[in-house]
Amino acid sequence: MSETTAHPARQPLHPPGSRGQPPGNDATAEFGRLYRAHVEAVTAFFARRSADPQTVADLTADTFVQVITSFGAFDPRKGTARAWVFGIAWRVYAAHCEAHSQQRDKVMRLAGRRELDPDQVGELLDRIDAERAGRALVTGLTALPAPDRALIELVDIAGFRVKEAAGVLGVAPGAARMRLMRARARLREAAGRTVTDRTRGEGND
Numbered sequence: 773m774s775e776t777t778a779h780p781a782r783q784p785l786h787p788p789g790s791r792g793q794p795p796g797n798d799a800t801a802e803f804g805r806l807y808r809a810h811v812e813a814v815t816a817f818f819a820r821r822s823a824d825p826q827t828v829a830d831l832t833a834d835t836f837v838q839v840i841t842s843f844g845a846f847d848p849r850k851g852t853a854r855a856w857v858f859g860i861a862w863r864v865y866a867a868h869c870e871a872h873s874q875q876r877d878k879v880m881r882l883a884g885r886r887e888l889d890p891d892q893v894g895e896l897l898d899r900i901d902a903e904r905a906g907r908a909l910v911t912g913l914t915a916l917p918a919p920d921r922a923l924i925e926l927v928d929i930a931g932f933r934v935k936e937a938a939g940v941l942g943v944a945p946g947a948a949r950m951r952l953m954r955a956r957a958r959l960r961e962a963a964g965r966t967v968t969d970r971t972r973g974e975g976n977d
Contacts, residue, residue: 803843807836810857813930815896817861820929825896831868835861851939858926858940913959920955923948928956 811832818831838860846856913921919941926937938948 799843803840806839806843806853806857810854811836813854814857814861817858817930818865819896819900820925821865823900825893825900827868828896828900829892831861831864834868835864838864852936854932855936855939858930858932859942862922862940916955916958919943920951920958923952924955924959927952 814835815828815832818828822828822831835857839857842860846853850856913924916924922941923934923937926932926940927934932940934948934952935945937952938945941948943951
């Protein structure tokens with residue numbers, strides 16, 4: 773079954789229940805803090821990629837299911853919690869895209885997901901609408917290589933520090949800085965060409 777298959781009992785907009793949580797009150801409390809600190813940013817990440825509330829909810833839930841099942845593996849010496857969570861979100865989305873492109877387990881995924889209640893749909897629609905500009909920007913970055921698009925989104929849209937973004941993407945911070953500089957330069961160049969072409973077009977009217 774696809775890695776992004778949603779469990780019928782998931783509540784994607786609220787912390788998951790005790791099933792599968794790390795043992796011990798301290799670990800459970802720490803996971804709760806981690807969830808509350810990052811769930812909105814993770815939801816926004818997926819809302820920039822899909823205008824379907826159910827898909828956004830499912831991918832957010834899948835991310836935190838993986839967070840909770842691998843919670844004991846987080847090592848703060850290797851990077852921030854935010855970078856770790858977003859690394860999981862990137863992998864969840866990659867798996868979702870692969871499954872979607874190959875149409876794997878489509879019937880099972882549609883049959884197995886829990887329908888959202890109206891309040892959850894409304895909340896997600898608000899989030900999706902709020903990320904409309906970000907979604908358009910992500911779409912507009914298609915001329916850049918995928919690693920460059922990822923850096924631009926993490927740093928310029930999601931507000932990550934370059935070192936954090938490098939941790940999410942598994943590259944050295946110095947390499948990430950150079951790649952980010954080149955990507956921004958390419959975007960400025962493309963924007964300049966667009967303005968010039970538009971000006972010429974208006975002059976021909």
